[in-house]
Amino acid sequence: MPKIHRLPEKHADTEKVTINLGHVDLGRIDLLVREGFYSNRTDFIRSAIRNQLISEARAVDQSVARHRFELGLFDVTRADLETLRDAGEVLHLRVVGLARIAGDVSVDLAQDTIGSLNVLGSLQAPKDVKAALADRIT
Template sequence: MSNVRQLRDRTPDSEKITINLGYVDLGRIDLLVQEGFYSNRTDFIRTAIRNQLGSHTDAVSKSIERHTMELGLRDYTRADLESLQKAGEVLHVKVVGLARIASDVTPELALATIGSITVLGALQASAEVKAALADRIQ
């Protein structure tokens, strides 16, 4: 008998991206890291991105309002979608951040209840649900 227990899978709270930088810019970042202004390259890049996003806060807020998008994390459970199906309603997902469709949602239920998906950030759903909704994901 094992003393190991299975814990819930932890959903990552970030998305990995790749960028290409010129050697001069990269060298300047490395110099700032070496001088102790930043702990590493990633710290510099995250700080730069946050500063840029902060300088555009009003524009982002107005755009979210204009597009009636939800900001942050939005979970869609099987119960949510079954309620929509029972009411004969179709969902149009519009999220800035992370949209998650529960792992127990079937492709059939997703097709019956989700009319379109627009996510600026990341969409987490089973491969089967993503494949079923491929033509509805923008």
């Protein structure tokens, strides 16, 4: 079966997110940076996001449980999918975090064994596998 790992709060892999802020909010952030509360704008924004996620942790946990999502890092290897194929089973993957399909997974194997992909966060997979599964990704 695929392996599930909890992601540490801070890890090397990140996704870039672009936001638009009003001039006043941006100025207030810059003031806090200048006063030494934060090292830069990014430090402030990360801190604000983490604090908000902590305050909403119960709602996130309830939603994860209600929708049967896996939380964290979910690795899918060729061996995992071959085991599923041999057992006549299909994977329906629901992840909050990072889902990774190994680089040695062929398009045919992925199509035969992955029924659906619902990833809130990031999906890393070979381009040809992503393209072949495009109609199964929500």
